[in-house]
Amino acid sequence: MIDTSKLLYCDSRYQAKRRHSRVMNVGGIQIGGDQPIRVQSMTTTNTQDVDATVAQTLALAEAGCEIVRITAPNKQAAAALGEISKKLRAAKCDVPLVADIHFLPAAAMEAAKHVEKVRINPGNYADKKKFAVLEYTDAAYQEELERLYESFSPIVLRCKELGRAMRIGTNHGSLSDRLMNRYGDSPLGMVESALEFIRIAESHNYYDICLSMKSSNPKVMIEAYRLAVARMNQEGMNYPLHLGVTEAGDGEDARVKSAIGIGTLLNDGLGDTIRVSLTEDPIYEVPVARDLAEKAMSLWQEQADRPLPELTKDRIDPFDFRKRATRPITLSEQCTLGGESVPAVVVKTQHRISEITDIVQDVCRTQTKLKDSKLECLQLSIQTPEDFQHFSAIHEALHSVVQAFVLELSDAIDIEHLQEFKWPHGLSGTILLQKIAREDAFYAANLLQFCRDQSFIFALDTSAEALREEIAAQLKPMGSEALILTSSLPAEDIHPVGSYRALVEAAEGCVPDAPIWLRNTLYNTLAPKDYYSDRLLESSLFTGALLCDGIGDMVSIETEPLLEKGTTLAYNILQGARARISKTEFVACPSCGRTLFDLQSVTQKIRARTDHLKGVTIAIMGCIVNGPGEMADADFGYVGGAPSKINLYVGKECVKYNVPASEALDRLIDLIKEHGKWVEPT
Numbered sequence: 001m002i003d004t005s006k007l008l009y010c011d012s013r014y015q016a017k018r019r020h021s022r023v024m025n026v027g028g029i030q031i032g033g034d035q036p037i038r039v040q041s042m043t044t045t046n047t048q049d050v051d052a053t054v055a056q057t058l059a060l061a062e063a064g065c066e067i068v069r070i071t072a073p074n075k076q077a078a079a080a081l082g083e084i085s086k087k088l089r090a091a092k093c094d095v096p097l098v099a100d101i102h103f104l105p106a107a108a109m110e111a112a113k114h115v116e117k118v119r120i121n122p123g124n125y126a127d128k129k130k131f132a133v134l135e136y137t138d139a140a141y142q143e144e145l146e147r148l149y150e151s152f153s154p155i156v157l158r159c160k161e162l163g164r165a166m167r168i169g170t171n172h173g174s175l176s177d178r179l180m181n182r183y184g185d186s187p188l189g190m191v192e193s194a195l196e197f198i199r200i201a202e203s204h205n206y207y208d209i210c211l212s213m214k215s216s217n218p219k220v221m222i223e224a225y226r227l228a229v230a231r232m233n234q235e236g237m238n239y240p241l242h243l244g245v246t247e248a249g250d251g252e253d254a255r256v257k258s259a260i261g262i263g264t265l266l267n268d269g270l271g272d273t274i275r276v277s278l279t280e281d282p283i284y285e286v287p288v289a290r291d292l293a294e295k296a297m298s299l300w301q302e303q304a305d306r307p308l309p310e311l312t313k314d315r316i317d318p319f320d321f322r323k324r325a326t327r328p329i330t331l332s333e334q335c336t337l338g339g340e341s342v343p344a345v346v347v348k349t350q351h352r353i354s355e356i357t358d359i360v361q362d363v364c365r366t367q368t369k370l371k372d373s374k375l376e377c378l379q380l381s382i383q384t385p386e387d388f389q390h391f392s393a394i395h396e397a398l399h400s401v402v403q404a405f406v407l408e409l410s411d412a413i414d415i416e417h418l419q420e421f422k423w424p425h426g427l428s429g430t431i432l433l434q435k436i437a438r439e440d441a442f443y444a445a446n447l448l449q450f451c452r453d454q455s456f457i458f459a460l461d462t463s464a465e466a467l468r469e470e471i472a473a474q475l476k477p478m479g480s481e482a483l484i485l486t487s488s489l490p491a492e493d494i495h496p497v498g499s500y501r502a503l504v505e506a507a508e509g510c511v512p513d514a515p516i517w518l519r520n521t522l523y524n525t526l527a528p529k530d531y532y533s534d535r536l537l538e539s540s541l542f543t544g545a546l547l548c549d550g551i552g553d554m555v556s557i558e559t560e561p562l563l564e565k566g567t568t569l570a571y572n573i574l575q576g577a578r579a580r581i582s583k584t585e586f587v588a589c590p591s592c593g594r595t596l597f598d599l600q601s602v603t604q605k606i607r608a609r610t611d612h613l614k615g616v617t618i619a620i621m622g623c624i625v626n627g628p629g630e631m632a633d634a635d636f637g638y639v640g641g642a643p644s645k646i647n648l649y650v651g652k653e654c655v656k657y658n659v660p661a662s663e664a665l666d667r668l669i670d671l672i673k674e675h676g677k678w679v680e681p682t
Contacts, residue, residue: 002231003325007230007231008233009227010226010271011308012269013316014308014311015303015498016268016269017300017304018269019241021238024208024209024239031210032210033273035272036293037273038066038067038272038273038676039274040067040273041065041283042068042070042100042275043060043069044591048076053080054087057084057088057097058088060283061095064290065095066096067273068095069098070098070099072099073104073594075106079100079114081097081111081115082114083231096117098118099111099112099114099118100592101120101125102174103124108125108158112164115164116165118155118164120152120169120197120672121167121169122194123171136181136182137217141178150457152201156201160206165208166201167208167210167242168197168210168211169212169214169242170193170194170213170214170224171214172185172190172216172221172224173215175189175190187319190227191213191227191231195232209489210239210240210241210242210273211232212242217578218577221244221261222265222548226268229270243271243275243276245261246590247587247590247619247621248278249279249588250278250279250280255536255537256530256536258276260544260545262276262541263295263537263540264541266292266293277589278590278602279588279591282590291537295537295673297670304329306493306495309502311502314505316549316550327514332404332428333405335376335512337415337484338515343574344377344404344553345571346377346554347557347563348406349362349378349379352381352383352391353391356394363378363402363563365564373567373570373583374567375567376402376403377403377406377554378402378432379408380405380408384412385420385421388421391405399426399429405429405430406430406459407432409434412422415443415446415447415482418447430548434460436471437462438463438469438616441471441474445474445475452481456482457482457483457484459484459485460486462487464502464503464506465502467506467507468506468509472511476549480514483514484514485503485514485515485517486503486519486555487500487519489520496523496542497546503547517554518552519558520555521572525542538559539559543573555573555574557570583612583614584611584615584616585618586618586620587602587618587633588621595622596622602620602638606638608674609665610668616635616636617636619633621637621638621639634648635650635677636672636675637650644661645657646658646659
């Protein structure tokens with residue numbers, strides 16, 4: 001196996017320095033180098049319905065899609081690409097076309113005649129996936145590679161002859177048995193699968209290649225792309241990257257997962273072309289992808305000429321997810337931070353604390369509307385000493401509904417005000433939050449001592465630089481048993497994700513086990529405030545990137561004015577990053593010409609019947625291409641097996657074949673019941 005401990009995948013984990021890749025040409029559109037991030041999508045029509053496919057491609061191009069992918073499941077569909085291309089060019093549409101190839105080399109050879117780029121999935125192209133357990137000797141493995149050489153070389157030579165580009169697109173759900181047995185169902189296996197095919201292409205002096213490493217799990221996807229870059233660096237390769245979270249699903253969940261996966265990598269400086277995969281009309285993919293692309297390019301340009309900060313390499317292993325070890329802190333009987341606990345959710349009310357009735361009504365209304373995503377910690381702003389009296393009234397009204405309270409102290413509040421107020425008994429679960437600069441190090445220690453005396457928790461809002469240089473000396477002797485670290489302002493010259501990475505590093509010198517609170521504020525944005533307004537994508541990629549690093553014991557979305565929306569979004573981000581599961585997880589492909597049923601309507605029907613099953617993962621696949629593999633990441637699967645027929649899976653095992661579509665949802669629920677995962681909805 002490969003030692004990843006010394007691998008590097010980006011210039012800086014604190015600044016967004018764009019990775020330099022070679023430039024490839026796709027029908028006049030250049031990808032990589034200093035070119036803009038290119039936005040892609042994929043048609044969902046039957047490829048052999050030429051007019052429908054042309055119409056959808058034109059609509060995608062009109063919406064701003066720069067490259068369009070079309071499936072070619074057989075040689076007849078591949079031949080239809082010729083007519084599609086002719087009609088598009090006759091309509092003055094020059095958008096490059098990509099043929100999506102999986103199982104059939106003959107389809108690839110035909111498609112290359114008509115399109116500007118061919119996508120090959122290594123796990124499905126000239127390779128086998130039967131979930132066979134077999135130990136390969138080195139000699140046997142080499143024989144398999146020689147077989148791959150014979151099978152893959154013809155399409156490489158055809159693309160080289162015709163001037164076509166190629167994407168080697170590895171999917172987590174379709175690794176071959178050979179790779180699975182040597183590397184396991186792992187990101188490293190995904191990378192090695194692609195490298196095998198690249199080496200074959202390079203043996204023919206063919207280099208017009210980009211790579212993708214897609215998974216429905218953003219953490220797996222992030223790790224795989226980072227490993228791909230690191231391994232390419234080792235082998236002197238610099239191919240451009242196509243980013244995407246596959247089978248992300250629909251609605252807010254899909255946008256959150258896509259922003260976490262794609263946004264995290266763009267923030268690392270990785271990525272040259274992207275696709276946001278939604279189980280919706282593909283035209284809705286384009287604006288989300290454009291937002292992510294424009295944000296990244298703005299950040300890259302902003303930080304391009306800045307010198308790298310004088311920071312040591314952070315201790316987070318970017319190739320292997322591990323939750324950062326922290327001290328458990330008990331806020332209340334129902335809420336514990338740190339340790340083995342899942343991250344807690346804090347929601348900030350936008351009401352003034354004097355508006356007691358409005359706050360109480362808002363909280364109660366929010367709690368009534370939400371299911372499992374309960375409001376755990378309520379954040380209130382304390383502007384003057386008189387506001388403490390209002391807090392007492394709010395605590396009295398809500399302590400049975402809210403598990404903990406955060407009091408955000410303004411600069412006008414100091415230790416004397418806290419000491420003078422007659423704190424009522426029974427205020428356990430209270431967190432005092434205050435921003436502390438380096439020159440107030442002694443004050444920070446006094447505030448921590450006050451919190452310990454009162455059985456409160458102190459949330460220290462500070463910078464890594466202040467913590468490392470002045471405050472550390474005051475806090476180190478006191479320990480972290482009543483301390484949370486957070487930062488509401490990014491450090492100078494590094495991006496907000498880098499600010500939290502630096503904060504964690506600074507904590508290593510004084511309070512290494514202090515829990516971290518991830519605060520989404522107006523200032524913790526990854527682009528200028530006046531540039532990017534979508535709170536969902538912004539919060540998802542900022543918080544999700546850190547959660548995937550293993551950083552984060554509390555989360556707050558303070559940019560969202562509505563309690564209900566802020567609470568729901570926080571839980572959705574935690575679920576998207578696989579940091580906390582609070583509802584059913586749906587893995588749903590975005591549809592294409594292979595799909596054997598209406599994915600959008602079927603997904604909605606399955607969601608309506610099963611979205612109360614906390615902790616259960618259901619995969620909904622339109623065809624068999626990635627179905628069996630993606631089942632490995634799901635508890636149950638609903639896969640198109642034939643027209644009007646559904647195959648049902650438990651894990652990666654198909655247990656029911658060719659179930660009539662009209663009965664399939666009921667049979668799926670029966671399977672869930674048989675395996676003890678069903679609960680009746682309330």
